[in-house]
Amino acid sequence: MKEELPEIVRADEWVPLVIRTDYTDDAAWWEVIAELERVVGGREWESPVHLVDDRRWDGVTSDEALVAAARDEELSVVFLADDVTMRSPLRPLLALDLGADDDQDLDPVYYQELIDSPPPREVRVVPDAVHLVHGNLQLANVDFPEFAEEAAADPDGVVRDLVTAPDGPGS
Template sequence: MRPIINRAGRDFESEALVVRTDYSDDEAWRAVVTLLDQSDGEFEVRNHLVDDRAYAGASPDEVALSAQVADPGLEVVFLADTATMTGDHSLLAVSTRPEELEEGDEELGCSFRLLPTLVNTVHVNLAIGHLDFWEFAYHAVRTPDKVLRR
């Protein structure tokens, strides 16, 4: 198991947890951080960035488990993985909850990609219970490149 993510003193409801798992390109990571700091205008940007080589190459399940142990109320963790370090720097949103589908819903999986500027919007909407993970995942899988862009 990877180390437990230290969330002591953090505001769980308003701070999105972003864990870096790819260390191949520091310049790309700096670009990702810059994009994460840009607001989409809906919520104040607040991120808890975990830039610790102990997570290098960690799977989504490993990161989700470490995050959930640290904060059992956490709904989602965002991974800056290998795909994040290229193109539009989309991050991987990973649910820390089992999939809860209603009758007739198709299975969407426990992750989807999104643009960095949407991380806080997704996190806050999940934290306050306004929307659920599967609503965001549904919209992401409907796009041609499977990336949530708004």
């Protein structure tokens, strides 16, 4: 692991955390920021995000990011702007599930099933859907595997906001 990563201090647990881990394309990063911060689909509220744009995170792996983000006990998901984000025209962020380690009080049979077939820990999310994923996981409305199923059913393998999805209710 890289030397100790800086602590992430978020002012608001209801704001998604996005960490930049690839510094090869500044123009792509600015596109990601613009998509994250725009008002989505005629909604009347702003779309704030907590951005970590610090070169000390350059090249950090998903496992390293999970360890660093897990210091924030209120955080259920972290989004990485990695090399795939910067190369793909969809700019899909890598969403990492922080809630998958809540296994302490599980039934031993169910726990063995989790060991044999662990739930997905990551999924690609287009910037328009970051707030949807983050909000639903924070409220425990949806489990992370449900988003993984949604991505698996998408032709591009990403989670999309229903308002902006090509075949969703907003189209």
